[in-house]
Amino acid sequence: MTGTISSTDLFSRAQQVIPSGVNSPVRAFGSVGGTPPFLTSAKGALLHDADGNEYVDLVGSWGPMILGHAHDAVVEAVREAAGRGLSFGAPQPGEVSLAEEVVHRIRPVEQLRLVNSGTEATMSALRVARAATGRDVIVKFAGCYHGHVDALLAEAGSGVATFAMPGSAGVTAATARDTVVLPYGDRAAVQALFAERGSEIAAIITEAAPANMGVVTPPEQDGIGFNRFLSETAHAAGALLISDEVLTGFRASAEGYYGIDGPGAAGVTGADWAPDLMTFGKVIGGGLPVGAFGGREDLMGLLAPAGPVYQAGTLSGNPLATAAGLATLAGLDAAAYEILGSASRTLQQLVADALTTAGVPHTIQRAGTLFSVFFREEPVLGYQDAKAQDTEAFTRFFHAMLEGGVYLPPSAFEAWFVSTAHTPEVLDRIASVLPAAAAAAAR
Ligand code: PLP
Numbered sequence: 001m002t003g004t005i006s007s008t009d010l011f012s013r014a015q016q017v018i019p020s021g022v023n024s025p026v027r028a029f030g031s032v033g034g035t036p037p038f039l040t041s042a043k044g045a046l047l048h049d050a051d052g053n054e055y056v057d058l059v060g061s062w063g064p065m066i067l068g069h070a071h072d073a074v075v076e077a078v079r080e081a082a083g084r085g086l087s088f089g090a091p092q093p094g095e096v097s098l099a100e101e102v103v104h105r106i107r108p109v110e111q112l113r114l115v116n117s118g119t120e121a122t123m124s125a126l127r128v129a130r131a132a133t134g135r136d137v138i139v140k141f142a143g144c145y146h147g148h149v150d151a152l153l154a155e156a157g158s159g160v161a162t163f164a165m166p167g168s169a170g171v172t173a174a175t176a177r178d179t180v181v182l183p184y185g186d187r188a189a190v191q192a193l194f195a196e197r198g199s200e201i202a203a204i205i206t207e208a209a210p211a212n213m214g215v216v217t218p219p220e221q222d223g224i225g226f227n228r229f230l231s232e233t234a235h236a237a238g239a240l241l242i243s244d245e246v247l248t249g250f251r252a253s254a255e256g257y258y259g260i261d262g263p264g265a266a267g268v269t270g271a272d273w274a275p276d277l278m279t280f281g282k283v284i285g286g287g288l289p290v291g292a293f294g295g296r297e298d299l300m301g302l303l304a305p306a307g308p309v310y311q312a313g314t315l316s317g318n319p320l321a322t323a324a325g326l327a328t329l330a331g332l333d334a335a336a337y338e339i340l341g342s343a344s345r346t347l348q349q350l351v352a353d354a355l356t357t358a359g360v361p362h363t364i365q366r367a368g369t370l371f372s373v374f375f376r377e378e379p380v381l382g383y384q385d386a387k388a389q390d391t392e393a394f395t396r397f398f399h400a401m402l403e404g405g406v407y408l409p410p411s412a413f414e415a416w417f418v419s420t421a422h423t424p425e426v427l428d429r430i431a432s433v434l435p436a437a438a439a440a441a442a443r
Contacts, residue, residue, distance in 0.1 A: 007038040007050050025159040032395045032410045037402075042069030044421035047407055055407035056429050058347075060417035062409075063247055063282035066340070067331045068421025074286050074327040081323035087315055094322030101329050102284065102292060106245075106255055107262070108274035112294030113303060114317045118246035118281030119147025121291035122205065124311045125277045126151060128293070129203035129240045131302050131309045137197065139204040141184040143213030143383030146205060146244050146279075155181045155383060157212030162411040184210055184382040185219045185226055190233055198237035203277075204230050205242040208257035209367030211415040212247070213386040214374050217367055218261060223270060225261040231273045240299075243275035246291065247415070250283040250329070252368030254337050260368050286328030288321040336420050340369040343422040347371075350431045358438035360393060372415045375441070386413060393441040400440035404433030 014021035022028045022036070029036045037049035045068055047055045060066065067074060081094070099112045115121050126138055126149065138151055145158035153160060154167040154176060167176070180197075182189045184206075194201065208227060210216040218226040231241040245256040253259035263272045277295035284290050294300060302309045315321075348364050348371050355362045361377040374380050375397070376389040394412035401408050406429075409416065 005050060008035050010038040010050060011035050026162050026409070026411050026414070029410050031162045031391070031412075032398050034399065036410070037407075044068040044070075045419060045423070045426045053405070055402070055405050056426055057407050058416045058418070058430075059407055059409050060419055061287060062414075063251060063417055064285055064287045064328075065417075066251060066283050066419050067286075067328055067336070068419040069287075071286075071328075071331065071421075073331060074324055077323040077327035078288070078320050081319045084319065086320060087318055089314060092317065092319050092322070094319050094326060095317035098284065098322045098325050098329075099292075099294075101326065102280065102294065105329075106249070106258065106278065106294075108243075108258065108276075108296075109278055109294040110297040111300035112292050113300065113311065114322070115291040115293065115311075115313055116289045116315055116318075116321075117147065118244075118279065118291045119149055120313070121246060121279035121281055121293040122146040122152060122242070122244055123149040125242045125279050125293040125295075126203065126205065127311065128277060128299055128302055128309055129242060131307075132299050133202045133239060135200055135202040135239070136178045137180060137200045138178060138202060139180050139182060139190070139193065141206055141210070141382075142181050143184055143216070143386055144205075144207045144210050144244070145212035146207070147246070150175045151179050152205065154179055157210065157383070157386075157413060159411075161213055161383070161386070161413040183384070184213075184216060186382070187221065187226075187229055190230065194233055194237050194239075198239070201234070201237060201239040203240040203242050204234050205244060206230060208243045208245045208248045208278075209252060209260075209370065211367065211370055211372070213383050213413050214372040214380060214389075215365045215367050215370055215415050216380060216382065216386075217365055218257075219381065225268070227257075227261055227275070228271070228273045231275060232271075240276040242277045242279065244279045246279050246281035248367060248370060249278075249280040250332060251340075252370050254332065254334070257367055283328060283332075284325045285321050286324030288318070288324045289315075290318075290321045290325055331420070337369070339420045339422075340418060343418040343420075343427060344369045344371055346424075346427050347416070347418060347422070347430065350427065350434055354434035354438040355441065357435070358442040360397075360438055360441045361390070369418070370415050375412060396443060397437045397441035400437035401433055404436060406430050406433050406437075
């Protein structure tokens, strides 16, 4: 025991004063059962809990910890920034540098505004899209999660999927009416909706590659990727495309998923296209609360104070957060993406081998370095497929992995996250636990 208070005691105390004992639903282990370990420290690919256990981490704080935990350069940058002041509520140099980094790295982003979470980023992007078009309707896809924005909770992924919720109570009928939910990847459904209601639609919002119902690779048809199809369909009707790269940004590839299916990417031919607005979070904050939305300069110019779209934040562009984000992006060079790609591929192979040997039906899907494991044989093309997996097999697998010292996302609907700290030795530790976990899943 390193701490004097166990996770069990902390969880029961937490439940007295915090709803369900957690500040974000999936953390409660509601769908897999059991007490969540309360984490006390982390370094590299390893986590430590209040009970003295060590785990190999495959959650990475749901994406931000792409260089591993407590990375020396990131911690030093935050420490140095903290010594200069925690928050100014006024312009500071770090926010300029972070915005420049994103604008330089992500082609469609001409201007960027920093916020404090991915939720704020998508919420603000919707507002800009509605203002720009003078229209109300937003199109989203079932199983895509864009944060807990009222208008975007219908048939959302992530925790909404984990707990099999249709959406959320507390969202007004008027708000829900302005959101149309379509099956992911269904071009005919998109075309039919635009044929009928095209002139009412402000924007389509999509995860650049869905990762919150597990990872779904955007489908190609006749050499045209799904995102390009969405961009062309939206534009033909005077609507916008918002590409949510909160999760995929700076992770799926150096240029996010746009670096994989955008013009100029390896193997991509044909027309130039770009989302009008993009949203980011997670990696660009390096573990501190940061989100961002950006895109075409004419659209971003609609924001106050120059334009009529109000959007603001007491802590937006916070100096500690921008220091962490900048240090993280500085660590993400070509060599870092090589390591991430290799760790991701090795882990996929190890998991596939273990599950195949144990006779567990599964399919592994990827979007660049991002991947997830579905406990069903057939490919997962959308939310209905994702929901049709054997979540009980996942639960047995999850607990066996945890017992063996590997911390997976506590839900069958989430991506698995590696970092540059997932060295071959760390992957060996995971490999040693996989046979027992696969056998547990097979029971
Ligand atoms: N968009 C996507 C694609 C996400 O994966 C998430 C969070 O997981 C969000 C938006 C919301 O981000 P946040 O949790 O920072 O509000």
